[in-house]
Amino acid sequence: MSREHWEPVTVFTGGLKPLPPEGQMTGMYKVRRDTPVFCDIEGLRGDAQGDRRVHGGPDKAVHLYPADHYTRLAELMPMASNLLLPGVLGENLSVSGLVESDVCIGDVFALGDARLQVSQPRRPCWKISHRLGVDAASRLVADNGLTGWYFRVLHPGDIPPDGALELVERPSPGMTLARLWALEQSHRPSVEEVNTLAEAIGLATQWAQRLKNRADWLARNV
Structure with a gap:
């Protein structure tokens, strides 16, 4: 690069x-x-x-x-x-x-x-x-x-x-901080987007777990 x-x-x-x-x-x-x-x-x-x-x-x-x-x-x-x-x-x-x-x-x-x-x-x-x-x-x-x-x-x-x-x-x-913050502020982001960012290499464990929990909640509450 x-x-x-x-x-x-x-x-x-x-x-x-x-x-x-x-x-x-x-x-x-x-x-x-x-x-x-x-x-x-x-x-x-x-x-x-x-x-x-x-x-x-x-x-x-x-x-x-x-x-x-x-x-x-x-x-x-x-x-x-x-x-x-x-x-x-x-x-x-x-x-x-x-x-x-x-x-x-x-x-x-x-x-x-x-x-x-x-x-x-x-x-x-x-x-x-x-x-x-x-x-x-x-x-x-x-x-x-x-x-x-x-x-x-x-x-x-x-x-x-x-x-x-x-x-x-x-x-x-592609997984910019601006993209992550837009997701954080979004009322109902897509499950796919939440899961994608949760898997970003280097993301703090606490953030990754919270995103995974949110993706699970969104999937259960379609």
């Missing part, structure tokens, strides 16, 4: 801080890194997640959010436009020119010494609304498919600041 590059990649990490207005601890407040950061199967060294039940872990080790989405988010939420800059949604990686319709489940990327595999979309949660101070923010992100995605780490290594993200393997061509 052809090898594609996107650069530069901006790298962010952050510790835990209270999230207004109620003070829940969150790892959404990130700082841009200007030196190499080591990445292992749990994510970037020096990074933290506030609720490990829904963020972090091997299938959600590194979060990428497309930089190009911020223009659209500012159109949808002009009242928060001053905040809508890369890093504000808690992403670890930011890159231009790469969005969900370009990326397939299971894609493997090289970034510095690390090898990262696309595992699942990010489900927008209520913390996005609190972070931006816009009640509808999480829903707008979900409804417009501006989700970003998570990587698992296949090979640990140093990730440089402003490095090149390189696509090196695509085991599930």
